[in-house]
Amino acid sequence: MIVVRSRAWWRATLALCLGSLLVFLNLYVPQPLLPLMREAYGISTLVASLAMSVSTLSLAAALLVFGPLSDAIGRAGIMRLTLLLAGLLSVVLACVAALAPNFELLLVLRAVQGFVLGGLPAVAIAWMGDEFEKPALLSAVGLYIGANTLGGIGGRVIGGTVAEVGGISASFLTVGCLTLVGVVVFWRLLPPARCFQARRFRLREARAGLAAHLRNPMLVGAYLLGGLNFLIFINQYSYITFRLAQPPFELGEKWLGLLFLTYLSGTFGSALSGRLSRSLSQPACMAFGILLLMLGTAVTLADRLPLILAGLTVNAFGFFLAHSMASSWVGRHAEQDRGSASALYLVFYYTGASLGGFWLEPFWWLGEWMGVVLGSWLVLAGTFAIACWLRRGERRRAAVNEPARAGGAVQGGVLASASSPQISSRRSERPQADL
Incomplete structure (x- = not known):
């Protein structure tokens, strides 16, 4: 198990924080671009806001898929692959915005991107739970959640700043390139899993647990x-x-x-x-x-x-x-x-x-x-x-x-103060009754 503030802890925590930042960088980059999209595509405010809505909805669906799937096939591979796909999809979105300005196609790509972006949030804390000791886990989770916020801010600031110079496609391209560079760093930083134990996925048990909640x-x-x-x-x-x-x-x-x-x-x-x-x-x-x-x-x-x-x-x-x-x-x-x-x-x-x-x-x-x-x-x-x-x-x-x-x-006090042989013998015969 990885102990807090060890070399492995710093590597893993930095990798997961970087991954979290990249996820929310990609998720929120279109939000300051909505007025520009409305003008560029000649659409309503509601239709423009779908650029955000479809990705968050598909991300929500991905959480129910990647979490149980990671219990069976492992977590690190899911995080690496989904981050790579997210970066590639941002580059594709840039090409669509520049070469084939079709808002319906952009929405489809954003829905797919939202789904793959759900890979890391669905399993990152579970990865920490497998590999970290409890004090190390608590310290890392706080930093990880902070990276969520920074990624959301960064995506919007970068998206808005770059769009003012180069338009919608430049914003997606910039974030896509940053993501691909970040994926290389993430891939190298994340230590190999040592404590993961695969479990067979049982749909009936998963559904029963969700129904109970x-x-x-x-x-x-x-x-x-x-x-x-x-x-x-x-x-x-x-x-x-x-x-x-x-x-x-x-x-x-x-x-x-x-x-x-x-x-x-x-x-x-x-x-x-x-x-x-x-x-x-x-x-x-x-x-x-x-x-x-x-x-x-x-x-x-x-x-x-x-x-x-x-x-x-x-x-x-x-x-x-x-x-x-x-x-x-x-x-x-x-x-x-x-x-x-x-x-x-x-x-x-x-x-x-x-x-x-x-x-x-x-x-x-x-x-x-x-x-x-x-x-x-x-x-x-x-x-x-x-x-x-x-x-x-x-x-x-x-x-x-x-x-x-x-x-x-009260019962515990009575039992603790009792000194009769009868009570003592009753304790020795049924110790679980005192619990």
Whole structure:
């Protein structure tokens, strides 16, 4: 097993962080390009947003495929192959955008790319779980999640900056070339697996585990909360690019890409979530994050760019606070198969992202950004209600478990203080009764 801060730990952690960065670099590169795509292809805002939606939806589907598949055939090969294919597909997308400007073909390629991009997120933490000791795993996961954020920011910033100079095809080509170079480094850095043990995939057991999670209301609440929050958060960024590309702002692709630097506040939100949870319950932290998301959304109604940026910054902080609490809630309340429970959370999470355009588009047509804000508040009111419901459920469970714990403590005290030979003999005959 790899120990924390050893040479192998640094190599593996750096490789997986690089892989995570490359995944989200490719996934989010089109987001600042949506207004440019709308103009270049003569399509609506909804159709343009499909460049993001189809890839996140196919990524969600891939999580259910690559995770179980890696248990049978290994994880490192899946990560290497899917990253290589993702880079090649970005190069192909660049060629399609430049030589055969067909938006339908671009969407098909983005769907395929989204699926292969799901290979690394589906198995990276499982690879760490196989190879790392527990302290090494905990340290590496934090860095890995940080790389997710940096990849998302980098993809948008690079995409917007390059597109302003060379157009859509140049953005895809740049990210594709960076990915292919990164894959070579990833391939060399990732140590060979030492502790992996192949397991035969059993579809019936996998389906039974997923069905059990979906029957657990504490998990389903967190799944819905995470998915619906992401539905609003990620798609607000898509529609804000349409707003800011229009008068009176008229921002170019470069500046639209830089909008996503507001994501950095989400890193602080995730980091502070652990400290905040010491004084507040997890559902209370989720509710607080959602209230911040609603507040930030209200601030974006301002007609001054600095206030809009402030609102987006508050949004990112609140969203990632709620997201980190919801994902850790799943780990705590899964009664079995925690890995598949967490994977199911990500399925809801990315499915929500892919459906947000269909929800917000009618509001955009009715009232542009004011309509998007209204549509956002309606969903966020629902997720706030879910957080309150989870809090009530947590209190009910605590009330039910408290008498049992108290009774166990009293019984344990009686047994510990008992000194009669009869009790001693009863202990020696049935030791499991004291457990």
